[in-house]
Amino acid sequence: MKKMIPTKISPDLLDTIGRSFKFRHAKGVAEWLKNSLDSYLRLRAAGEESLDGRWPVLIELMDGGRKPGPNLAVVDFGGTDYGVVKDFFLHWGDTSAATHGGHVSSDSLTGGHGNGGKFYMREMWTRGARFLTWRCGKCTSLVVNKSIEKGKTGYWEMEDEEMPRWRDALEFALPIAEKWAWNSYLQRLTDHGAAIEEELASGRRGLTVVVGFSGEQVWSSNDVVHGKKWNAQKLIDEIVRTNQATRPIRELSITVAVNGTLKLEKMELEKVDLDPDFQTRRFDLQGTEIGLASEKIGQLTIRKSASQLKGLHKQMNGIAISDGKRNPIAFHPMDELPIKASAFTAFFFGDLSLTFHGIGDITSNDRERLVPSPVADAISSWLGAKITEVVGELEDEQKQTKLDEALSDASAINDLLNKHAESFLEKFESEILVDYLEDLDGGGFGDEGTGEGGRESDKRDDIGITEIPDLPDAAGEKEFIETSVPDVAPDADGQPVELDSAGVGGDVGKHGTKEQPGSTRSKRRPRFPRVLLSGHHSDPTNPEGNTKTLSRMHPPLYQDDTDRLANVWWINTAHPFAEIAIKQTGGAQSPSFRSYHLFMFRDMVQRETMRLLQKREAEIEVDRLETELDEISNQFLAELPYSLVQSLVEGQKAA
Numbered sequence: 134m135k136k137m138i139p140t141k142i143s144p145d146l147l148d149t150i151g152r153s154f155k156f157r158h159a160k161g162v163a164e165w166l167k168n169s170l171d172s173y174l175r176l177r178a179a180g181e182e183s184l185d186g187r188w189p190v191l192i193e194l195m196d197g198g199r200k201p202g203p204n205l206a207v208v209d210f211g212g213t214d215y216g217v218v219k220d221f222f223l224h225w226g227d228t229s230a231a232t233h234g235g236h237v238s239s240d241s242l243t244g245g246h247g248n249g250g251k252f253y254m255r256e257m258w259t260r261g262a263r264f265l266t267w268r269c270g271k272c273t274s275l276v277v278n279k280s281i282e283k284g285k286t287g288y289w290e291m292e293d294e295e296m297p298r299w300r301d302a303l304e305f306a307l308p309i310a311e312k313w314a315w316n317s318y319l320q321r322l323t324d325h326g327a328a329i330e331e332e333l334a335s336g337r338r339g340l341t342v343v344v345g346f347s348g349e350q351v352w353s354s355n356d357v358v359h360g361k362k363w364n365a366q367k368l369i370d371e372i373v374r375t376n377q378a379t380r381p382i383r384e385l386s387i388t389v390a391v392n393g394t395l396k397l398e399k400m401e402l403e404k405v406d407l408d409p410d411f412q413t414r415r416f417d418l419q420g421t422e423i424g425l426a427s428e429k430i431g432q433l434t435i436r437k438s439a440s441q442l443k444g445l446h447k448q449m450n451g452i453a454i455s456d457g458k459r460n461p462i463a464f465h466p467m468d469e470l471p472i473k474a475s476a477f478t479a480f481f482f483g484d485l486s487l488t489f490h491g492i493g494d495i496t497s498n499d500r501e502r503l504v505p506s507p508v509a510d511a512i513s514s515w516l517g518a519k520i521t522e523v524v525g526e527l528e529d530e531q532k533q534t535k536l537d538e539a540l541s542d543a544s545a546i547n548d549l550l551n552k553h554a555e556s557f558l559e560k561f562e563s564e565i566l567v568d569y570l571e572d573l574d575g576g577g578f579g580d581e582g583t584g585e586g587g588r589e590s591d592k593r594d595d596i597g598i599t600e601i602p603d604l605p606d607a608a609g610e611k612e613f614i615e616t617s618v619p620d621v622a623p624d625a626d627g628q629p630v631e632l633d634s635a636g637v638g639g640d641v642g643k644h645g646t647k648e649q650p651g652s653t654r655s656k657r658r659p660r661f662p663r664v665l666l667s668g669h670h671s672d673p674t675n676p677e678g679n680t681k682t683l684s685r686m687h688p689p690l691y692q693d694d695t696d697r698l699a700n701v702w703w704i705n706t707a708h709p710f711a712e713i714a715i716k717q718t719g720g721a722q723s724p725s726f727r728s729y730h731l732f733m734f735r736d737m738v739q740r741e742t743m744r745l746l747q748k749r750e751a752e753i754e755v756d757r758l759e760t761e762l763d764e765i766s767n768q769f770l771a772e773l774p775y776s777l778v779q780s781l782v783e784g785q786k787a788a
Contacts (some may be wrong), residue, residue: 157356158205159371161253163378165207165343166190168250170381171242172211172341182211183337187386189329191318192400194368194391195311197361204345205363206307208315210329212268212339215293218275223286242458250343251286255279259349261287267302268339271295274305276346299333299340306342314390321388321395365391373403374448376464377500405446408480408686411437416519420489423511430489433516435523440686441479449482452516454503457488462496463503471517474674474695476683477524485516528682531707540669540706543721543730547666549777550734555661557738557769562745658700664737667691668706673699683707690733704733727781731770738769 169190176182191208254262254277261278274290296302307313322329332338350358357368369389372378381387382400389397407413414435420427433452442450451466467478495503495512503509665672667683674695675681683691683705691703705711714726721727742765746753753761773781 157371158257158368159357159375160377161250161257162192162205162207162368162372163375163381164250164253166192166372166378166381166385166387168343169207169209169211169341170385172209172213173385174242176211181337183328183332186384188384189322189327190381190385190387191315192387192389193307193313193315194363194365194389195313196363196392202361203350203358203363204347206313206342206344208303208307208318208340208342210333210338210340212341213266214268214271215273218264218266218273223275251277254343255287257350258345260346263290263306263342263344263346265290265302265306265343266339266341267296267299269336270297272302272305278346303340303342306344312393314393314395317393317395318388318390363391365389365396369397369400373400376453376461379453379461380459403446403449405442405449405482406439408437408439414523418485418487418512418515422515423508425489425508427489431485431487433483433485433519435481435483435520438480438482441688442482443479450479451482452520453482453484454512455484455486456492456496457486459486462487462492462500464501465503465513465516467520468694469502470520471514472524473521475524475528476681476687476691476693477527478520479693480686481520481523485512487512527684531682531684539715539720540666541721543666543726544669546727546730546777546780547664549774549780550731551663553773553777554664554734554738554769557772558661558741558745561742561765565745565749658698660700662700662702662737662741664702664704664734666706667703673701685709685712689729690736702737704730724782731781735766735769739765 170188173182173184173188177185182188189210191206193206193208195202195204195206197203254264256279258278261276263274263276265272265274267273271293272291273293275287276290277287303315307315309316319330329338333340357364357371373382379402382402387400388395389400416433416435417429418431418433420430423430438446438449448466450468451464452470453461454463454465455461467481472478495506495509497504503512665681667681670680671678672681681691681696681703683703684707687705687708689705689708689710691705692701696702706715711726711729714723714729715721719726721730739762742761743753743758746761
């Protein structure tokens with residue numbers, strides 16, 4: 134008989150795995166919410182839960198002040214006992230923890246790897262986090278942290294202690310003296326007809342609290358914390374967009390309180406208006422298509438939004454992947470899937486439900502992306518092919534109404550407007566940077582650098598990096614877009630443009646000397662932007678020289694991530710205003726279209742000048758912004774050459 138060798142795992146592995154989580158608060162809270170949902174689901178499976186969904190959960194945020202902080206707590210009204218905590222909660226990496234070692238028969242549990250919630254407790258909070266649970270008159274409380282004693286997870290505060298009053302348990306975890314809002318929250322539940330307090334008093338219901346211990350965080354200034362204050366709305370927005378939180382938000386009734394005051398009655402998933410002209414598409418995934426022997430193993434649903442998924446909705450622009458229980462296991466953004474570049478992909482989102490055996494092998498700890506493997510790669514390729522198919526159908530439909538012949542009349546004026554815009558922007562740049570002084574705290578253009586290809590990169594004219602700075606987002610933070618372009622691409626006239634091996638150019642940073650690594654995929658782009666007509670001009674980022682195809686739902690002036698690298702803007706000639714102006718008022722020479730044409734150039738110049746101003750000033754006040762926009766508009770229009778004005782006003786063909 135073979136003598137088996139027991140597995141021995143060092144506690145040091147927890148530190149190794151913990152570092153890989155790279156927690157944001159929203160991601161950690163999502164793990165705690167998932168645990169609350171599982172607690173309710175287990176109680177329902179055991180016939181011990183009176184509610185059948187929409188179970189109450191409270192997220193409490195407390196800013197810091199004289200005391201440490203800020204702090205955060207998640208409270209649910211499920212509860213469990215000491216034996217469950219000892220036998221299952223404290224086991225790391227136990228995939229059967231949610232089902233209590235398989236003793237709880239419920240097909241609806243979210244499950245997981247048994248790591249996420251505990252790692253958030255030990256990695257994000259300096260002194261760990263408290264887990265307190267009360268049920269049937271007994272209380273158990275412990276702190277999970279990075280214990281100074283090797284091989285220890287934390288320490289017990291209470292082990293199955295008698296505590297008849299549920300209020301004493303809540304008061305221990307969240308002292309009312311510290312202004313936690315649980316008291317008013319329970320009153321709210323009672324006012325809305327929920328019998329939570331009555332069931333707690335009778336022992337038919339329990340409770341669980343998870344809270345940062347002493348409110349001391351590892352990262353005192355992170356994604357949603359500034360000093361000792363929460364950016365509560367940003368945290369809520371990030372939780373809603375976290376893949377792990379999707380099912381808890383859908384099935385729980387989550388309320389948010391800030392500094393003792395209820396702020397959000399119920400957390401909801403983001404919703405967007407669907408395109409009424411697009412019929413939702415569904416595709417069955419056959420196992421043979423990804424190298425498996427089974428037949429149907431999943432279904433893909435593709436939806437199209439009525440507007441582009443960007444800004445607050447940017448994180449919806451992808452495919453959410455779930456298992457057969459509707460538990461999220463991954464999310465793949467559109468720009469990470471092998472899809473042919475198209476302006477239409479910004480409108481699409483969808484979900485893929487997988488039901489094959491062994492799905493756990495491609496599910497990662499954080500459930501953000503599928504674990505790289507032949508099966509995961511095949512799924513990604515299949516998704517890309519189906520989305521490309523749908524996008525291609527829309528592009529073909531749009532091309533049937535292309536007005537290329539009419540637009541050729543606008544090309545000459547477009548060239549003249551580009552020349553005027555370039556001259557205007559060059560003058561503006563020289564004026565705002567002529568008295569520019571280096572800021573010792575950071576800022577200014579970086580030093581010249583040399584790349585692997587041996588070419589020196591210019592301070593501004595060549596972009597030696599693939600990260601192109603954009604205007605601030607709604608939160609006031611700069612976005613950086615990582616994109617790549619083909620090795621050879623035609624310019625606006627269809628002539629090929631050689632792409633250089635990029636250098637390591639200087640970037641904005643301390644004393645202006647921060648280096649950024651270059652990329653051999655980067656394109657030498659024009660110093661100033663060009664404006665092109667969709668459906669007519671060749672796309673400089675398209676290796677085949679095709680034009681950019683836009684739809685009625687794209688904005689009048691359009692630029693995507695790839696366009697930024699080529700420094701190109703597009704006037705959307707498929708926009709309803711442009712389409713009507715061309716078809717019903719005399720073609721591209723009509724006064725209405727030429728007015729549209731001119732003011733799209735004005736809008737481009739306004740945006741580009743704001744980007745130039747941002748090189749000089751990281752933050753621009755709203756009053757200053759309005760003044761600058763007014764002045765830019767006045768100057769750009771006032772300095773139009775007389776002959777160009779004549780052509781625009783009189784509808785004559787430009788020479």
